[in-house]
Every structure is written in structure tokens, then in C-alpha cells.
Amino acid sequence: MNEIITARGSLLIAGVTIDGATVDIAVDEKGTIAAIGKDAKKTIDADIVIDGSDRIAVPGLVNTHTHAAMSLLRGYADDMILQDWLSQKIWPLEAHLTGDDVYAGTRFACLEMIKSGTVAFNDMYFFMDRAAAAVDDMGMRATLAYGFIDLGMEEKREAEIKATETLVAHVRSLDNPRIRVAVGPHSVYTVSPEGLRWCAEYAAEQEIGIHVHLSETEKEVVDCVARFGKRPAYLLDDCGCLTPRTVAAHCCWLDEAECRLLAERGVTASHNPASNMKLAVNRAMPYHWLKAAGANVSLGTDGCSSNNNLDLMEEMKFAALLQKFAWNSPTLLPAGEAIEMATAAGARALGTGPGTLTVGAPADIVLLDARAVCNTPLFHADSNAVYACNGGAVMTVLCQGRVLMHEREVPGEEEIVREAAAAARSLVDRAQDSS
Ligand SMILES: C[C@H]1O[C@@H](n2cnc3c(O)ncnc32)[C@H](O)[C@@H]1O
Numbered sequence: 001m002n003e004i005i006t007a008r009g010s011l012l013i014a015g016v017t018i019d020g021a022t023v024d025i026a027v028d029e030k031g032t033i034a035a036i037g038k039d040a041k042k043t044i045d046a047d048i049v050i051d052g053s054d055r056i057a058v059p060g061l062v063n064t065h066t067h068a069a070m071s072l073l074r075g076y077a078d079d080m081i082l083q084d085w086l087s088q089k090i091w092p093l094e095a096h097l098t099g100d101d102v103y104a105g106t107r108f109a110c111l112e113m114i115k116s117g118t119v120a121f122n123d124m125y126f127f128m129d130r131a132a133a134a135v136d137d138m139g140m141r142a143t144l145a146y147g148f149i150d151l152g153m154e155e156k157r158e159a160e161i162k163a164t165e166t167l168v169a170h171v172r173s174l175d176n177p178r179i180r181v182a183v184g185p186h187s188v189y190t191v192s193p194e195g196l197r198w199c200a201e202y203a204a205e206q207e208i209g210i211h212v213h214l215s216e217t218e219k220e221v222v223d224c225v226a227r228f229g230k231r232p233a234y235l236l237d238d239c240g241c242l243t244p245r246t247v248a249a250h251c252c253w254l255d256e257a258e259c260r261l262l263a264e265r266g267v268t269a270s271h272n273p274a275s276n277m278k279l280a281v282n283r284a285m286p287y288h289w290l291k292a293a294g295a296n297v298s299l300g301t302d303g304c305s306s307n308n309n310l311d312l313m314e315e316m317k318f319a320a321l322l323q324k325f326a327w328n329s330p331t332l333l334p335a336g337e338a339i340e341m342a343t344a345a346g347a348r349a350l351g352t353g354p355g356t357l358t359v360g361a362p363a364d365i366v367l368l369d370a371r372a373v374c375n376t377p378l379f380h381a382d383s384n385a386v387y388a389c390n391g392g393a394v395m396t397v398l399c400q401g402r403v404l405m406h407e408r409e410v411p412g413e414e415e416i417v418r419e420a421a422a423a424a425r426s427l428v429d430r431a432q433d434s435s
Pocket residue numbers: 067086090091094124125126147186213216275302303306
């Protein structure tokens with residue numbers, strides 16, 4: 001194994017390219033960027049030196065909507081509409097999930113994310129104590145929410161409340177600054193207004209975030225208006241769920257007034273273009289309205305059963321292309337904004353720092369291969385990163401100054417893949433045996 005992966009301490013990335021300039025980046029032993037520039041090496045006595053020649057440094061990517069352990073369900077159910085996909089295939093299989101599955105699936109998802117430049121993610125799923133263990137083992141950052149689904153039943157709501165409280169207490173007990181907790185009301189079609197209100201009050205009391213699906217399909221909006229007399233964003237707002245700590249995933253079917261409402265409340269809208277196209281939700285997030293309103297718009301992959309990977313480099317391209325195509329505007333969402341979505345906007349949403357390569361920021365750093373085919377010729381690094389490259393161009397990943405991958409080597413990769421394959425097989429076999 002490359003010794004840089006196992007080494008700990010202060011670190012120097014020597015002769016790396018940032019915005020076209022060749023600089024050194026010094027990282028102190030706390031994992032903070034101590035200096036950037038030609039004299040950066042003088043600020044620390046580096047324990048580790050990484051050769052940055054032929055490398056372009058960018059901030060670590062932040063995936064703001066995942067169901068990480070769904071990596072076990074990759075390719076299990078494709079080419080379906082959302083409601084059928086969830087009710088006929090995904091939920092029946094998820095009924096057989098175990099904590100061990102979630103550990104194996106989340107560790108596997110972390111591996112895939114690290115290999116494509118992601119350092120932090122916002123996750124909503126089940127058995128989240130085991131997801132936390134996986135995140136801890138892999139050295140990433142994550143905000144973890146239990147997927148709260150009460151289907152309007154009081155008994156179920158009580159169980160979901162307990163599960164949420166248990167997870168919050170568990171994550172607090174870990175006392176790991178890389179792992180945070182949020183409340184995860186799944187959506188307005190799976191959680192009653194009483195459940196949504198409880199989630200909002202509990203999140204406020206605990207001073208933690210809210211992670212929710214919002215206006216993913218037209219059916220969600222039509223059904224919500226028919227049941228509650230208002231569109232989903234207004235229902236969430238009436239229940240107190242729209243806050244500066246809220247990440248609302250999808251937001252495809254928002255109208256212009258709802259975009260303004262999200263901006264006013266300080267909500268982050270997580271764009272998930274690949275999942276939206278695959279599930280044919282038939283409308284792209286109105287990014288132009290959200291942007292005009294001043295909302296924070298970040299980027300997510302969604303789970304591996306609707307994407308079907310966790311490559312946020314690839315997702316930047318999907319976002320830029322979908323926005324241009326859907327809203328008939330080649331100038332909408334240029335490369336620089338797509339990178340901002342995948343870095344600073346995500347970091348803002350999860351409170352993981354500025355999401356930039358600046359002195360004092362956490363050293364969440366990705367080194368891209370400047371000699372890769374996708375980076376040749378290198379007229380505009382942002383353009384290549386978004387339109388030409390994918391996660392395969394990521395060579396080295398640091399999270400809080402710790403090297404998670406170097407020269408594409410991640411410790412334990414083979415075993416992680418083997419365990420995930422076995423867990424996926426066993427999950428599907430158990431589900432089949434019971435049917
Ligand atoms: C946490 C639950 O959310 C389910 N899920 C995964 N992807 C989506 C999506 O795009 N919309 C709604 N719900 C989704 C996941 O399977 C869990 O059951």
C-alpha cells in the first residue's frame with residue numbers, strides 16, 4: 001500500500017495547479033489549510049509530501065442527496081416510473097434490509113464517492129447507526145438522517161419518532177465532528193402533517209438539519225393540492241419544515257412563488273439531474289427561478305438504484321446539460337456554476353466549511369490528473385472538469401487533511417467490494433425466499 005495513505009500528520013502538496021497557477025498547499029496536523037502559495041512550505045514542517053505536479057487541485061465535492069446503502073440495489077430495478085419503482089420493487093426489498101446490509105452498502109458507497117472526489121454527503125436511509133460506523137471507518141463527512149415515513153398512521157409515527165430520537169442520541173454519543181445528524185421526513189406523500197410538524201419542532205429543538213424530498217413529480221404536487229389544498233412547499237412551510245438547515249431534494253415541480261419561498265426561508269434545493277431523467281419526472285428543477293430568488297442550489301446523485309452511480313463529477317455534467325436543454329438556454333448553468341453547486345453550495349448546506357481552497361478552511365482537497373485524456377488540451381480547467389472528465393480523473397482525495405485515496409488507491413477496496421456483492425446477493429435471496 002502507498003505509504004502516503006497510512007501516514008498521519010502535517011502535509012504539503014507541492015507544485016500543484018490551482019486556477020492556472022502553480023502553488024504549494026500546506027495542511028497542518030489538525031487538517032486545516034495553513035497556507036497556499038510559493039512560500040507555503042515555510043509555514044509547516046511537513047510529515048508528508050505529495051507531489052502535485054501534473055495535478056489540478058479543486059475543493060472536495062459534496063453530495064447533498066443520497067441513500068448511500070442503496071448501492072446494494074444498483075441495477076435491481078430500472079426503467080420504471082417513480083411510484084411503481086418504489087412501491088413494487090424498492091420498498092418490498094428494503095423490508096428485508098438489516099443493519100449489516102446498511103453497513104456494507106454505505107461503506108461501498110463511500111468507496112465509490114471517494115474514488116470520484118466526494119468528501120461529504122447528506123444521507124437519508126434506515127439502520128443509520130450502521131451507516132455512521134461505515135462513514136467513520138472510511139474517513140468521510142456525512143450528515144445522516146433516518147428516513148421518517150408514517151403513512152398517516154399514529155402507531156407508525158410513534159415508532160418513527162423513537163427511531164429518529166435514537167439516531168440523534170447515537171450520533172451525538174459518537175462525538176465525531178465529521179458525522180452529523182439530521183431529521184429525515186421522507187416527503188409530503190409519505191409523512192402526515194402531524195409527522196412533519198414533529199420533525200420540524202424536533203429539528204429546531206435539537207438545532208439540527210432537515211432532509212426531505214420535495215416536488216419530485218407532478219403527481220406529488222397534484223395529490224398534495226387535492227389532499228391538503230396547497231402545493232408541497234407551502235405544506236412543508238406550514239408545518240415548519242422550511243428552514244436555513246433544510247435540504248430539499250429534487251424541487252423539479254416548484255412554481256416560481258415556491259422558489260421565492262425556499263429562498264426566503266434559506267432552504268437549500270438539491271438538484272439530482274440523473275435520477276430525475278432516469279425516473280422521467282418530466283420537468284427539470286427550475287434553476288433559473290431559484291437562482292433569481294437567491295436560493296442556495298446544491299448537487300446530489302440520489303441513490304444508486306435511480307442514478308445508478310455516485311459520481312458527482314459526472315452529475316455536474318448532467319446538471320449543466322439538463323438545465324440548458326430543459327429551459328432552452330445554452331448560457332444556463334455554466335461550468336463554473338456547476339462546480340460551485342458541487343462544492344461551496346453543498347458545503348454551505350451541510351455546514352462543512354466554505355467548500356473552497358482557502359487558508360483556514362478544512363483541507364478537503366481533490367487532485368485531478370492534469371495529464372488525463374479528458375484534461376487535454378487544458379484550455380479551461382472548469383470546462384474539462386464538468387464537460388469532459390468524470391470521477392476517473394480523480395487521483396487523490398483528502399478529507400480534513402487525511403488522505404483517503406492516493407494515486408487511486410483506497411485501503412481495503414477489494415474487501416469492501418466483495419462484502420457489498422455478498423450483501424446484495426443475500427438481500428435479494430432473502431426477499432425471494434419470503435415471497
Ligand atoms: C429513504 C427512502 O427513500 C427512498 N427513495 C430513494 N430514492 C427516492 C426518490 O427518488 N424519491 C423518493 N424516495 C426515494 C428509499 O428507497 C427509501 O425507502
